[in-house]
Amino acid sequence: MNGTMNLLLVSTWQTVYMVFISVVIASIIGIPLGILLMITDKGQICKNQIVNAILGFAVNIFRSIPFVILLIVLIPFTRFLVGTSIGTTAAIVPLSIAAIPFMGRLTETSLREVDRGLIEAAQSMGASPIQIITKVLIPEALPSIASGVTIMTINLVGYSTMAGVIGGGGLGDLSVRYGYQRFMPDIMLYTVLILLAMVQLIQMLGDFVAKQLSKNR
């Protein structure tokens, strides 16, 4: 019993660690990417067809590669970045890289929902593009961006279950190696329950944050 407990604790921690760091990295890079995607598009405040086309193409490429393949394809890059291509920390690299374009698209969509009239009003006051981004677009879209982060986090929990392929551990790996390969249905059940609780918790937390951010609106 103690051994099972220990396995579950370690694996849960690995999942939380992988997902959390990836969420942070993907947000830091993905949200600005989404902003760039939005503002460089036709008819937007910094329209730039070349930048928009390149970013859009890159995003689409990464989003069309299945995560399991991305895990393997990125091995050299991961080794270059963190010095090793196996382990929990190494798994953060492909997880983040899968999540960045996803977060980019989610953010872009959130920003597009901001009423054009607000951008125009700011322009009519002589606002610069930077001012429009920081004082209109981001704060207006913040509740929606927060919901985007929630969706991405839950997606990353899903992706993280494949981290076992490069020795990343985590709950998914545990359920495959013990629950499936060693016929330990109890472990299988526990991992599923923990994942379920995790997703529920993330969703609740995300909804709460989004709600707080849209208070008074």
Place this chain on the structure above:
Amino acid sequence: MISIKNLTKVYHSDSGDVMALEGVNLHIRKGEIFGVIGLSGAGKSTLLRCINMLEKPTSGSVEIDGVEMTSLAPGDLKEMRKKIGMIFQHFNLLNYRNVRGNVAFPLEIAGLDKKAINQKVERLLELVGLSDKAESFPSQLSGGQKQRVGIARALANDPKVLLCDEATSALDPQTTLSILNLLKDINKKLGITMVIITHEMNVIKHICDSMAVIENSRVVEQGPLLEIFANPKTDTAKKFLNSITMSELPEELKDRIRSFSSYHMDGKIVKIGFFGNVTAEPIISTLVKKFDVDANILFGNVDHIQGTPYGTLVLELRGNNGSVDRAIEHLKNLGLKLEVI
């Protein structure tokens, strides 16, 4: 103050080119309230947006206070825009900011310090009568209150010009009136030149000094309000005027008038349109006394713009031996627009 010459705007869209403005010339004087009226799609919004370059004109020139807007560098345009306020039909307030924050917004953009911003916001809220709503969010305000915030925000950087695009079109008649009065007050107090876009003649009648009529991308008529009211040249102008002067009676009303007087077959029904001080003359009593004609008022509509009365009167005249014809002759000589129905 604002001088628009040969302004043309073509929109290029996937479904082809749209000529939204064609050879528009307008002159708007300092301190006046200038109204632009036209039907939906005539090009009103485009015209207004070409004034502050939200829309880049295809050709022509827009000069504000001697500054040519079409060739300004981006930085100069930003500075210039701070001196041109704009308010919108749908208010366009920031949802994440309360009233105070919305009014502070343009001041932050202009780079004022916190203390100066706070002082200014207080004064602006007082000006538009919203001091007690400073902490409310847009979602908690009525349409009229939202537009007041919009006005306060537009005035924040002490603009020389205020552009209003259908600023009252989303409001009920009473609220519309209160917003128009506020704009008029501000115009008087601060001497700001205003350009008002609308499709309602009532708005123009209420606050404008001059007006232009825009139709199918062209300005077809412009001038001081009184002149256009007294002497509309184009059919479009006449139609818009008619919406408030009723100088052309609707058929339905004519029918009613006819049926109303059908048992007096001997009389004549005349419609009199007047504009200006002719009405100071006691027309009806003159008819009675001098021509021995009975005058029965079937329909009347009197109002005034800028203190000048105007209106339409439908009279049934009855009398003997051509006295009615003589009375009609007299009325015509007074310079009244008269028509026998």
